[in-house]
Amino acid sequence: MTAVDAPAGPGDSEDAPQRALRRRASLRTALVAVLLAALAAVLLIVAVTTHVSLRSQLDAQLDAELARTLARGPGPQPSGDLLAFLDAPGQGEYLLGAVLEDGTAVRGAWRDDDGDLEPLTAQDLARISAALEEEDGTRDVSLSIGRYRITEEDPVAGRGPGGGGAAELAVGIRTDSADLTIARLDLTLALVSLAALLVTGLAGSAIVRRTLRPLEQVASVAARVADMPLEQGSVALTERVDPELARAGTEVGEVGRALNALLENVDGALDARHRSEERMRRFIADASHELRTPLTAIRGYTELLRMTEPLGDRGAESLERMEAQSARMTALVEDLLLLARLDDGAPREQQRLDLAELLMEAAMDARVTAREHTWRLDLPDEPVEVLGDPRQLAQVLANLLSNARKHTPAGTTVQVRLRLHGREAVLEVADDGPGIDPSVQGDVFDRFTRADRARSGRDGTTGLGLPIVRAIVVSHGGDIALDSRPGSTVFTVRLPLAPPAV
Incomplete structure (x- = not known):
């Protein structure tokens, strides 16, 4: 593929x-x-x-x-x-x-x-x-x-x-x-x-x-202005038509005046959007921080309750559900905190690491947790070294493999390939499952987007796995793309290679 x-x-x-x-x-x-x-x-x-x-x-x-x-x-x-x-x-x-x-x-x-x-x-x-x-x-x-x-x-x-x-x-x-x-x-x-x-x-x-x-x-x-990245972040839209050219009375002057007015409106809208994004990020970060303490307390009390109190069958079942939901809520809070840090551009650890080694470990974990799937690994003979945070890159690999496991039926073949292309490391995670609904493909990297209605998912998902993957990949100077149709879904990650060692 x-x-x-x-x-x-x-x-x-x-x-x-x-x-x-x-x-x-x-x-x-x-x-x-x-x-x-x-x-x-x-x-x-x-x-x-x-x-x-x-x-x-x-x-x-x-x-x-x-x-x-x-x-x-x-x-x-x-x-x-x-x-x-x-x-x-x-x-x-x-x-x-x-x-x-x-x-x-x-x-x-x-x-x-x-x-x-x-x-x-x-x-x-x-x-x-x-x-x-x-x-x-x-x-x-x-x-x-x-x-x-x-x-x-x-x-x-x-x-x-x-x-x-x-x-x-x-x-x-x-x-x-x-x-x-x-x-x-x-x-x-x-x-x-x-x-x-x-x-x-x-x-x-x-x-x-x-x-x-x-x-x-x-x-x-x-x-x-058209070449400026306006989709996210703080954008200083300072480009304007020279006032000498934007005088009324001539066709060019009218166009210049209209363009300046448009740029003023866009600049105001971008500033308002950025302030709204900043407020949302602060809210998510603050709420996540505040939620970690009560969630930790809930998990501690449930464990204490299990060890100190005699429970009947229904009580034990209810306690297990409380533990599962608190664990799911904790994972969601941790994901939100990670996205908030990535959005804020928080400094990350820079390490020279072998991407092939990380991928092999992630694939071995996936084989253990999803034995009903067929896993195939294709790695180059030489090391593929990149600069990055090993924990974050390991999370990228784990999320991609978990996504292939959760949203495909038993018996699906998942192929994981890593190769060198120029000064880039190209990672592909491909499966022969039913594919992603075309109406969802454009939004799969957006937060809280779920493809369960298009693929046969069985595990509960938060809709944050792929957004986290994209945020980490972009913070490492790479990009990610999706190509999906019935019988073939391919996630392609490109990361710059580490500079040659001196």
Whole structure:
């Protein structure tokens, strides 16, 4: 059966400030992300609007240039060749012309950068024909010689070969300059947008961090208070939000004022609880001290009565019951006195002792008193030395074994294991009994808690055995944990080992 680790308690929350920091970082990130997203949306709208506007303007300029080319160029040519206008004086380079018959480009030419006319390839003619069929007006076509904006002239009679028939003429100009302008614009807009986002991100992060700094200080106060052990003892709750931050009128100030008011209330409640605990401890200690004398007298008188007076059967039975109840009451008073001393932090004896030896003696006593149980002992070969009070640690072992005996039926197997884990001694007391009711497990270490309704107990109990065990273990710098389910109940005690002998 494996050991059970102690559950995390309030003192195990050392990473709470880191969790709070991650939450604050997430808030800053969210605010900066929202700011950057809004700016990115605005920049995108501006960029798209600028791109579309300039593209439309450049397309309009290209269309105007095409119109001027048609107006001054393609007229009746002396040679009868419709493409002769390409070689006319004043025509720009990269000008393109194509002759269409029945909507199909049959031939064409273009001016290269040297001003020479070059024929269009059949592939380029096919692309021009396809583009003219799909759209009306001007259209953009990607050719092997570059990207062109093309328009066509209406059919004119007498412009076919030899002056007869009808033919159409398509004229195009290269769009490289406009495309380059658009590309440069897009690149400029992208770089400016990235620079704006970067600067805004850095500046926004600094502004948000500065703005949230008061809130971080408030959260830091709350985190430090959350890490304080408030469950018992005297607690000085001195943490407060700086009055400069707890001024009314701002959201952070209202939070700071509310937190300070809450801390004042908690501080008062903790002080009242501590005073109440102190009064209860004094009452228990005083009452226990006062009860020891009459209980001792009762036991003495019952023994004297037994020795000096003749008793009948009923008288002897009544006397035995008085002796049993006085012994039980004496044990209860002694337990209460021990808890009161442990609560007060009374100094205890410090001795270097072998926990394995104490456990062996306790197990031998348990075998004698509970022969109907099966006892198994698993101890390491080497000594397990701890620093502590031998009487108190012996009581821890006796209480744990007595608890397993009292609350399990005959035939139950109780396994007692002791092992070393790092610089700790780990003691496990496990049984295969019916287990502890889950509704009781969280309270088994509280005083006067009884698990009799969940386990088949036969002996009277006071409900102080396990609280005493926990108080002694904690006073020795250790801890105790419980893991219970039907067929398996394990109490795990961890104690620090004694430092190596010099």
